[in-house]
Amino acid sequence: MKHAGDKTLDLLEDLLCEVRKHSALRERRRGAFYRKAVGILHFHEDPAGLFADLKVDGEWRRFSINSKAEQNALLKELAAVADVG
16 A cells, blocks of 8 residues: 555545644644654555545554545544644
């Protein structure tokens, strides 16, 4: 599973805009978000679909983000962890 490329990130731009609203996060490169010096969120593309890896309680959790409902679930989880720590 490889990190999402520019074309894939173009498809996710609406989701990226929502993620960028979290003031505690910094986008060091497109689609790779950090809180302070620690990576917290990045995206992957795979023949099985699109995925996001979110660090929750110090562990990476993978979220499928192929539908609006799945993207909303990611954003809900992100809201719970983005401004903590």
